[in-house]
Amino acid sequence: MPDFLDRVRALPRLGLGVSTEYGARRQDGALDPLELRRRRPDCAGFLEVGVEVVKGLDDDARAWAAAGLPTTYHFLDINLDEPEDFDPEWLAAVRTIAGELRPAWLCGDAGLWHLGRRDRGHMLLLPPILVEEAIGPLADGLQALREATGLEVLPENPPGAAFVGDMHLLDFFARVAERADTGLLLDCAHLAMFQRARGHAPRTGFDGFPWDRVVELHVAGGRVHDTAGLAWVEDDHGTEVLPDTWDIANEAARRAVNLRSIVVECERNPIDAVLPLFDRVAALWPARGPEAA
């Protein structure tokens, strides 16, 4: 198999996209992806579909896929470092759903999607343990999923207020990507959460990060809260993007020479409320704009 920096050339440029997950539009006023596409195709070049296989796809995701529009498959239910998570039933369901979505690639937070085994009531999302020993199992899982699906699998840095382990998150994911020979999805809002939690400046750790492996960026709104004097960020996917996130996104878009897509995560907001956010994100990436639109 060619190495990732060769393989990345075959990945399509998807441009700006929007994310969804099962039932996201049940909330009043939530974003209708197809309506966004109709009104502003430049903002909805693709749909990133969050998938928990026990739930499957909702009507929005099915309608988008049925129209033959571009997608990516964002997993919400696998601890990549746990071989027992790759059970035949789960893999079969992933293949079936991928067959319907025909995604450009798989991606998803490379952390803990569940405590204990994958089971009802176990679902959560925590960042990986940022230590040397965690790199190998996570990389092995990425490779296993890539081999099982025939699709590139981009690990995303998960959100969190508490991070365990002494490595910097960017160093950790750099090592994971190198070992798995894969691309990366950088969530700018999640990274801002990490930098804040560790007392770092937004761009700490940028030098030395393999930006040429970054294929996708996420930009999302957040809210700062205070718990007993600890300032932390809720990743609320609202329309107010924090300055640290903008700073990271701006620099990431500049450095990521193989960038193929940017997702604006705003699935529970009305279209009119999010259009200014899309415009500002589009301005981060003027040179390589939303070709898929």
Place this chain on the structure above:
Amino acid sequence: MHLDPAYAAAVRGAGPLPELAERERSLLRAVDPRALTVDPYRRARAVHALLEEYPATAALLGVPAVDAFFSSAAFRTCVFEHGSMAMSFGTWLGGQAGGPGRIEAAIAHARRPRPGAGEGLACNPCVAPLRVPKGSLACLERMRARLGPDPATTLATARSAREKPPRGPDREPLLVEAGPGGEVSLGTASEPLVRLLQFAGDGRPRAELTAEAVRLGAEPHEADELLAGLVADGLLVARGP
């Protein structure tokens, strides 16, 4: 630590915690304890998940009794050993909620079939045979009917049930059967059938199972046919080699 503040405090404390290596504990101690408390509903969501599977148990014991599981060593073992919360809760529960609790635990097990390590003929892991105090099934159905379609909400707002689970010496034999979509059928069965399936457990040589069937009342010349029928009905499954 996210779910149990007392355990988080123990990790930061000086007492022994044999389940954690020194380095693991050191890494966990480095986390700002306030960062573990930013989601005040995390434990409530976990309790909610158990209430959905153990509504009658919660009605009999009260929601705080369910919540207590998350501060137990059994819960920590479940997490460390990648277990199932619902199944571990059932084990931890034991007889606290009497027959209704045991029935709900059996449902949780049947919904999560895992092939055992035994050989020969085994009870289908989607089937849970059990013998509980007489009246337990009726008690469970009464409790669930009272709780309505949204048990967790009812439990959050209602007082604990005054009803006590049946405790008498007489037993009623029951079978729980879970379908592939998680749907469950629950009903009475004959005592010999339930005992035979319990005996089969994770797997027994056919000869042992035949002998047990005869001991439980089958005619010797019918025992093989009986076992074949149970296999055909999906109550018993053949295991290799």
